[in-house]
Amino acid sequence: MTGATAEEIAGRELETATQEFASIVATHRPQIFRFLLASTRDTDLAETLTQECFLKAHRNWASFRGDSSAMTWLMRIAINLQKDHWRNRRMQFWRQTQTHAVDLDEASEWLPSGESSAEQKLLAQEQVKRVWQSVKGLSERQRTVFLLRYVEEQELSEIARATGLSEGTVKAHLSRAVGRVRAEVGGKR
Amino acid sequence: MNFRDQYAGKPEGLEAQVEMRESEALDAEFEQALRNFRSSVHAWSEAAYNRPRTAAKTVRQRSWRLAAGWALGCLLVAGSVSGGVFEHHHRQELARIAAARAAEQQKQVAAQRAREEEDLLAKVDSDVSRQVPSAMEPLAQLMAEDESK
Numbered sequence: 001m002t003g004a005t006a007e008e009i010a011g012r013e014l015e016t017a018t019q020e021f022a023s024i025v026a027t028h029r030p031q032i033f034r035f036l037l038a039s040t041r042d043t044d045l046a047e048t049l050t051q052e053c054f055l056k057a058h059r060n061w062a063s064f065r066g067d068s069s070a071m072t073w074l075m076r077i078a079i080n081l082q083k084d085h086w087r088n089r090r091m092q093f094w095r096q097t098q099t100h101a102v103d104l105d106e107a108s109e110w111l112p113s114g115e116s117s118a119e120q121k122l123l124a125q126e127q128v129k130r131v132w133q134s135v136k137g138l139s140e141r142q143r144t145v146f147l148l149r150y151v152e153e154q155e156l157s158e159i160a161r162a163t164g165l166s167e168g169t170v171k172a173h174l175s176r177a178v179g180r181v182r183a184e185v186g187g188k189r
Numbered sequence: 190m191n192f193r194d195q196y197a198g199k200p201e202g203l204e205a206q207v208e209m210r211e212s213e214a215l216d217a218e219f220e221q222a223l224r225n226f227r228s229s230v231h232a233w234s235e236a237a238y239n240r241p242r243t244a245a246k247t248v249r250q251r252s253w254r255l256a257a258g259w260a261l262g263c264l265l266v267a268g269s270v271s272g273g274v275f276e277h278h279h280r281q282e283l284a285r286i287a288a289a290r291a292a293e294q295q296k297q298v299a300a301q302r303a304r305e306e307e308d309l310l311a312k313v314d315s316d317v318s319r320q321v322p323s324a325m326e327p328l329a330q331l332m333a334e335d336e337s338k
Binding site: 037038127150153 | 218219221222223226227228229231232233235
């Protein structure tokens with residue numbers, strides 16, 4: 001009788017956890033995908049890393065204590081996966097010589113349909129291209145911090161938790177990144 | 190007309206104002222660029238996220254490419270190994286044939302030499318037997334005379 005009850009409780013807990021995780025996936029998957037897409041500029045790779053991120057999160061779901069938000073926790077996994085990917089790629093460069101990342105022109109083509117005139121659209125496209133160019137030249141850490149701040153619009157404290165850096169270090173990286181982007185965007189007027 | 194042109198020839202105190210307004214304009218442009226960048230990434234991500242998935246096809250294509258690469262690699266390795274073995278075998282065969290030919294030639298030379306020696310010996314033999322009479326001939330004549338008597 002007691003055994004059956006324990007089994008029932010365990011079953012219910014498992015079901016609740018599964019539902020919770022499904023809701024987490026539904027809520028945060030687009031955002032994780034967007035961050036990875038902006039970091040890699042490769043749709044297939046972003047898709048693969050997003051899946052790996054949620055697979056890893058599912059495996060470790062029981063160990064998630066809720067110290068930070070689920071989004072921060074997932075973002076931390078995504079950042080680590082992306083880091084591992086580039087590290088492996090550097091080590092095993094001979095395995096895959098060509099990158100599938102789209103070029104900057106293609107990445108800059110995407111604009112919301114809000115721009116009124118063709119001239120405005122062209123100007124916006126040019127600005128986006130310059131930002132992409134400078135983001136490409138940033139170090140891995142600067143790029144991550146920059147994208148989290150200006151694409152994902154995260155607070156500095158959230159970025160610090162997601163990257164595992166102190167807030168001061170995040171500020172320093174962000175300041176350098178913004179300086180470089182500003183020089184690129186403002187310097188070529 | 191930019192701010193600098195607007196304030197050209199004005200007292201120096203305005204310089205700072207000009208710079209500030211230029212900096213503000215730059216900030217505004219930078220802010221706009223960042224906004225456009227954010228909107229662009231969001232639009233791209235949304236489109237990519239909602240696109241029809243072709244992952245399985247891509248994986249299959251990649252695995253086909255991988256399999257074809259492996260097959261080609263194996264074929265090259267097998268080809269070079271079998272080529273090497275064939276070459277080695279071919280060389281051994283040539284060496285064996287050359288050795289057999291040399292042995293055959295030596296045998297022929299030896300046989301020829303033996304034949305020549307034999308002929309020479311026979312010639313010497315016949316010459317010697319013609320010059321020297323039989324040692325028993327006088328005795329045979331005496332015996333023939335005794336019988337006739």
